[in-house]
Structures are given as structure tokens and as C-alpha cells.
Amino acid sequence: MTDRTTGSLRVDGATLHYDVRGRGPLLLLIPGGTGGSAAFDGIADALAAEYTVASYDPRGMSRSALDDPEAEQHVSEHADDAFRLLELLSPGAPARVFGASSGAIAALDLLTTYPGRVERLVAHEPPVVEVLPDADEQRALVTRVRDTFRARGLVPAMAVFAAGTRKDGAVPEPQPEIRLPPQAAARAEQTVANLPYFVGRIVPAFMSYAPDVTTLATLPDRLVLAGGRDSDGELPHRAVASLAGLLGTELLPFPGGHIGLTTHPAEFGETLRKALSAPVPAR
Known part of the structure; x- marks a missing residue:
């Protein structure tokens, strides 16, 4: 296992905690959903053989x-947090960035706001639903999730959210309880603890974000859009595929589905490693 160091960075309205391992050019990993820095434990050590890998807990997580x-959240603030980390860890040199899900939305805003600081961004299934032809239906979904959360609480709101994001509105069957190793159990407990913040403030703020397609179209050599092989038809995959269509680029397939980072870490990490340095196909 690669040695890691932990640090903190004071930003406007929050204190960010981050982890760094490896040596080489900076690779900033931005987690999505309820994940924090620990979400990348399955891939960070391998990537640290080539990069200085920095991962962090987004503000509020x-x-x-x-x-x-109780502060309301804004994508621009989360993108600025990532920028501040780049300034701290890679001053004066553009860095590579990977973002997953809502973290990929923050990364897209980072790229369009500070393009000179990003050498290559790989954005895995950002749920940029505003680019979809049925964006009005997705706005209604966000409203239902918000209203359900306020009126009935977390579990019913999560059920509404899951039904709205999965293919054909299907909700997965409950899985039998699995006894996790202590470290994984602690990570799972933290993930659950982050759920109210995610549902109450991240979902409404991030799923109303409209990417700057015009600016992204001017940065074809810096952006790789990615989607899971197993998540075709699900809302985040539909959204990133629609964005790829608007930009005239192909969607890079990654192992697994929306959470392939967790279910297929070795294959996911290797695909990411290649995507970070490979030439972007002509558009």
C-alpha cells in the first residue's frame, strides 16, 4: 500500500480534508454521491505509481x-474548492482531473471556469439532466425528491430518487445483509451518514446544473466523457451520452455501471489510467 499524507485546506465556508499519495504530475480525484476521499481507495494506490494522487471529502461530506x-450548496462553490486544491498541490502547472457522478459535474464547472488549470478531465456519468430532451421531467423528479424528503424523510425520498434514475424506473430488490471488514464497514457507515446532506442539498443543486456546452466545445483535447458499460438507459448515462452528442464526441466505456469504481476497481482504475494520457479522438 502506498503511503499517504493527509491535509486540510481552509476555503470559503468550509474546511476541506484531503489525502495525497504517490509522486509525479498531479491527478485530482473528485468523488460523487455520498462518497469522500475513501471512495478511491480501490484505485488510488495503482494510480500513485504514475501520479501524485489527491482525493478529498467535498464540502459538507x-x-x-x-x-x-445548513448552508445551501452551489456547483460553482464545489468547483472553486477543486481549483483551490489544484492551486495548493500543483501551483502553476495544469493537472489531470477525474470526477464521478456529482463530482464530475463539479469537474465540468472547474474545466469551463479555469480551463488553464486542467490538462485532461475524465468525467464519468455526470447527471447533467438539463441537456436531456426530457429535462422538464427530470426537474419534476428533483422536485419530488425534495418535497418527499421534507415531508416524509430520507428513506422515502431515496426510493423516489432511485426509481427516477434507474432504467424504466425499476427499484432493485433488497439485498441480504453482508458482514463487512471493519474498514469497509466504517466507510459504509460514513456513506449513510452523508445521505441526508446529499439528498437534501446536493441533488437539488447539482441536478439543476446546465453545463456550458459552448465553452466545453472549445476544449476538445481536454475532456473525456465516460459511461458505464452496464448502465446504458439509466439517467446519469443518458445525460452524459446526450452531452457527448451535443459535443460531437464518443462516450468512453468504463467497466461496470454508475458505481463501477466500487464494483470493478482494478479494471476501472486501468481504464482511467489509459484515458488520462491517451490522445482524444478527432471530433
């Missing part, structure tokens, strides 16, 4: 506490 726990 896990160790990165908000000054005001």
Missing part, C-alpha cells in the same frame, strides 16, 4: 465540515 451546516 465526511471530514470536510461546513461553517454553516
